[in-house]
Amino acid sequence: MILEIVAVTGGLGLLIAGLGMAILRLLRGRSIGVMLAVVAVVTVAATLAGVVAITIEMIIDGHPKNVVLTVVAVAGLVGLGVALAVARQVVAASRKLVAAVEAVTASRDYIPPAGPLPAELTTISEALDQAYGRLREGRERERALEGARRELVAWVSHDLRTPLAGMRAMVEALEDGVVADAGTVRRYHNQIRHEVDRLSHMVDDLFELSRIHAGTLRLSPRRVGVGDLVADALAGVEALAKAKGVRLTGEAGHVLPVYADADELGRALRNLVVNAIRHTPEDGAVVVRVEADERIVRLSVADCCGGIPEEDLARVFDVAFRGEAARTPGPDGGAGLGLAIARGIVEAHEGAIDVVNEGPGCRFEIRLPISEAAT
Template identity: 50%
Template sequence: MTTEMLQIGGYALLAGGVVGAAGAGALRLLRGRSILVHILLLLAVTVLAVVAGVVTVAQAMFLSGHDLRVVLVTVSASAVVSLVAGGLFGRRLAASAVWARAARERERRLESGRRELVAWVSHDLRTPLAGLRAMAEALEDGVIDDPATTAEYHRRIRVETDRMTRLVDDLFELSRINAGALRPTPTAVPLREVVSDALAGVAPLAASRRITLVAPETGWPVVWAGERELSRVVGNLLVNSVRYTPAGGTVRVEAGHDGGDVWLAVADTCGGIPDGDLARVFDVAFRGEPARTPGREDSGAGGGLGLAIVRGLVEAHGGRVGVRNGDGGCRFEVRLPAAEAVTVR
């Protein structure tokens, strides 16, 4: 009996080994394919190894054709169940792998953005701090005694202090957004008032660069949003467009309804954004070409955080923001819930 069992086991191992070797070769050839393909192939090899072992043992033991067919039907039914279950499991595993790769890629981009942010902020703080220290030491030591130069030093100290204050405010706002601590209190906000205040705030910068600000007098909708956050969104978009529009250009603000949403668009004549940069415009610390590095008093530089803050604030309201090129410049568009649509609900 023992010898017979060993003989049966030998036949089964031989047949299964041949199928297994063929399956290993197939796996090697398909090593670049998806996880689902690998799982289905492994299940198929397992089933074929069982079938080969059964057939070989049946032939060696001279089983009747009827008994062999019964065994093969049973094995086939089990194989169908195994392949279906394996396919479902493989699809879920493949989807999980895709999600994991996407998560790793997103984490890589975030880490790269954090490194860029640290580098940019370090530069944006170190440079004005060095200037502030030099001017303060010159005033303290009495090296400067010319009233006009002294007044200019005081003015420069105030300008650089204001710029660093804006940078610190942006960092604080961004940290609240990333930590999920931002809790806007939406109300019905007349968009015309918010845009009017933002235009008044950016008017001196636009005038110094001879940029024309255009906005319609009527047709402004009412949006459902936090007034402070919405003012920050509009202000950041306007400053960004004015900063990168060449002298003599135009920045236009428009708004309207689209179903239950309100859209707000800020269009400029900056010449457009390279296609490769469009997807990164709202990333933290992204500034694009070197020409966007702060170097002018009117730059309003904020470490490349302005548009990242816009996206964070808009998404905190359940809205969307995007950008596209057209008409000699780029067009930023924000979509938020309309106050009427929220009230009706």
């Protein structure tokens, strides 16, 4: 008898459950309240199916049967009422969350709904807050990048126009025969070649910076000896230092190799040294040091520039920042892109770069991780 009741009750329960799942599948795009109501109805129907099975077997009859059916019916109505109340709360909380999202505008940030929310909706609200925070940071970076681009166009337009105007004047003088003596002609030719080399260097810097900003800088990392990197950088700028009357010093002890693109990282270090030479007065010194611990290699470039104003320290690596009001490039042809390029290259290596005032000048420092591949 018991097995027969269990079989009938289980069969009816499975049938009702299957019907309920089919209804929920059809209503999966509807309100949560409707779904909870369906769940409550399915629960009551399954319970009634069990009572019906018992009644069919004549275990309960007469007045007891009516009492059982009444109790089950009342319990079902109570369950349905509770389900509808919970559904209203969930729907109200969902609408509050939707209203908070719809209130977000370009001038207004996301404000989480007031009052408690169900745990799942609270998690969604926190995730939305974080997502909108990242979007806000992205917009701020985009605005800063757009401002830097406009500033770059203004600076480079000026820096290109000045040497082009000088070359045009010299070319016209040579073409018109205004300059005829061999010494002046040779000087004009040398000056034109110098300006062409300077413009070519500026174009190379612009191309490198555009690759960094576009995220298309491709690195070819391999084991690189930091001491060799410093030696190559100093050798490449030795002539510039002698012409300026600046002493160059390199201090590199036994340091583990780093896993990096030697050409790009060498360019970043060379840009820092050239910048230091450019701002160090005659008879000053530029010192390049290499230090390391178990996890990080530090390459520092110290100069005698007299220091950088505190309000400018945060802008040193910005595009076209020269630390001076005059836009006219110096004799070395700097376009204000070297430090921005150095930062992009270092960050592409998952490193960091910063600057602090120290001693008679300032100290730029590159920090690179010692990867397992390098060790």
